[in-house]
Amino acid sequence: MEWSEYLLMVTEGMDSVEAQAVREELSGHLEALYEELLEGGLGATEAQAEAMRRLGDVGLLRQSFADAFPSRRYPTWLRLVVLVPLGFGSLRVMLGHPDWMMAVLLNAVVVGMIGLGRPTRDIPRAFLVGRWFQTHWPILASAALAGIGAALRPWWNGAPIDGLPASMAGAMPFALYLLPYGGVAMATRWGRVSAQSSMWAVGVAFTVFSFVAGAVFLRLWPAAPVTGIDWYGGYGVGIGSVEWAGPIAILYTALSWVTARGVLWLRSQMMVLHFKTRLRAQK
Amino acid sequence: MDALMPSVPTLLVLQALEESPLHGYAIARWIEDESSGVLTMKEGTLYPVLHQLERKGLVVGEWVEMGRRTKVYRLTSSGRRQLVDSRQEWAIKAPAINRLVLREG
Numbered sequence: 001m002e003w004s005e006y007l008l009m010v011t012e013g014m015d016s017v018e019a020q021a022v023r024e025e026l027s028g029h030l031e032a033l034y035e036e037l038l039e040g041g042l043g044a045t046e047a048q049a050e051a052m053r054r055l056g057d058v059g060l061l062r063q064s065f066a067d068a069f070p071s072r073r074y075p076t077w078l079r080l081v082v083l084v085p086l087g088f089g090s091l092r093v094m095l096g097h098p099d100w101m102m103a104v105l106l107n108a109v110v111v112g113m114i115g116l117g118r119p120t121r122d123i124p125r126a127f128l129v130g131r132w133f134q135t136h137w138p139i140l141a142s143a144a145l146a147g148i149g150a151a152l153r154p155w156w157n158g159a160p161i162d163g164l165p166a167s168m169a170g171a172m173p174f175a176l177y178l179l180p181y182g183g184v185a186m187a188t189r190w191g192r193v194s195a196q197s198s199m200w201a202v203g204v205a206f207t208v209f210s211f212v213a214g215a216v217f218l219r220l221w222p223a224a225p226v227t228g229i230d231w232y233g234g235y236g237v238g239i240g241s242v243e244w245a246g247p248i249a250i251l252y253t254a255l256s257w258v259t260a261r262g263v264l265w266l267r268s269q270m271m272v273l274h275f276k277t278r279l280r281a282q283k
Numbered sequence: 284m285d286a287l288m289p290s291v292p293t294l295l296v297l298q299a300l301e302e303s304p305l306h307g308y309a310i311a312r313w314i315e316d317e318s319s320g321v322l323t324m325k326e327g328t329l330y331p332v333l334h335q336l337e338r339k340g341l342v343v344g345e346w347v348e349m350g351r352r353t354k355v356y357r358l359t360s361s362g363r364r365q366l367v368d369s370r371q372e373w374a375i376k377a378p379a380i381n382r383l384v385l386r387e388g
Contacts, residue, residue, distance in 0.1 A: 025307060025354045026330065032308040056327020064331035068338070 003030055006052050010061045022065060030055060288376055289369035292324060292332045297358065297366040300342060304357035306349075307333060341365050 007026055011019035030051045037047035055061070299305060299313045307329055314324045333356060336342045341362035344354045358366070 021354075022330070022334070024352060028306070028351050028353050029308045029330075031351060054325075056325055061327040061331075064327060065334070068331040068334045 003027065003048065003052065006055075006058060009058045011065065012062060014065060026055065288380070289372050292328055293336065294366075294369050294373065295322070295324060296329070296332055296336060297341065297362055297369065300356055300358045300362070301366060304345075304355045306353045306355045310356070336362070 007023040007030075010026065011022050014022065033051040033054060034047050037050050038044065042050060295314050296310060299310045299317075305313065310333075311324055311329055314322055333342065333344070337344050337356070339361075340359055342356045343359055344356045346352055347355050349355075
């Protein structure tokens with residue numbers, strides 16, 4: 001077994017961010033041990049195997065890390081109960097039934113409560129500060145801006161919820177945010193909820209903060225001038241006429257993912273490549 | 284045993300970090316060297332302990348460049364307090380346990 005494979009097995013099932021940090025740390029340990037063993041007279045292959053043996057059995061080590069990094073997996077039925085109505089409601093909204101929006105938002109709050117409401121472990125402040133980009137704060141700040149922007153343009157005249165423009169402040173960012181971010185979450189890690197990293201929780205936090213920021217803004221400045229940005233124009237008949245709000249939200253989502261996940265994925269791949277190159281050179 | 288005595292791996296790691304920050308490999312070597320090879324903390328045990336201590340705020344890990352990217356741990360003020368408390372507890376209980384365990388019938 002090669003180191004890269006060993007490390008991947010040891011960190012299997014862990015949060016991808018934590019897993020990458022652990023792999024990187026253990027790989028440094030393996031390399032130091034390997035060099036010490038080489039100096040002690042072992043051959044490259046023996047030293048490689050001995051370093052792994054000393055680090056410990058894959059199964060035991062994986063269990064130890066699982067205990068050190070507890071996470072929680074929700075049962076499938078719960079995920080379905082929450083996600084199916086959310087997906088259905090979102091679809092209805094996008095197909096021209098904005099009156100479903102409140103129900104979707106309500107459902108989104110339930111998802112948010114699941115993701116945000118019960119932290120699974122204590123996270124020291126230093127830990128969060130060191131990984132600020134993985135926390136909700138930059139996303140919440142963006143959400144507040146999105147909500148304020150959305151509140152500048154009330155719903156079109158005559159819409160059923162025209163009297164509640166603030167209630168819609170979070171709707172558009174939410175709808176646009178849900179699709180790409182939700183897709184990534186489904187593909188990668190939905191079901192593994194940890195205190196700081198549930199992607200669904202991030203999406204919901206975005207929505208709720210957007211909503212609150214929009215409502216507060218309207219309360220403070222009820223007669224704000226309309227900017228001329230027709231975010232909602234024609235929204236009732238489809239999403240195609242949304243102008244730049246959609247691309248911005250999607251770009252933001254993509255950048256968030258690349259920052260928080262993609263970089264780690266790249267570093268993980270580079271580490272594997274580094275191992276292989278190094279081992280080839282030493283053999 | 285952990286409920287009766289301070290956790291030995293935890294105490295050893297905190298002790299190792301008392302004087303200066305160290306990375307995981309150096310902590311393992313410190314324990315082995317300082318105990319003249321009697322105590323060898325399996326590396327697989329060491330890292331989960333370090334991460335648990337980090338989560339509890341007793342140590343802080345920082346990535347530094349030392350030829351390769353290495354995570355170096357240092358004690359926090361809470362970690363120092365924990366070390367002092369655990370040491371005192373150990374000093375009181377260990378002799379008592381020794382008396383019981385080493386007593387010959």
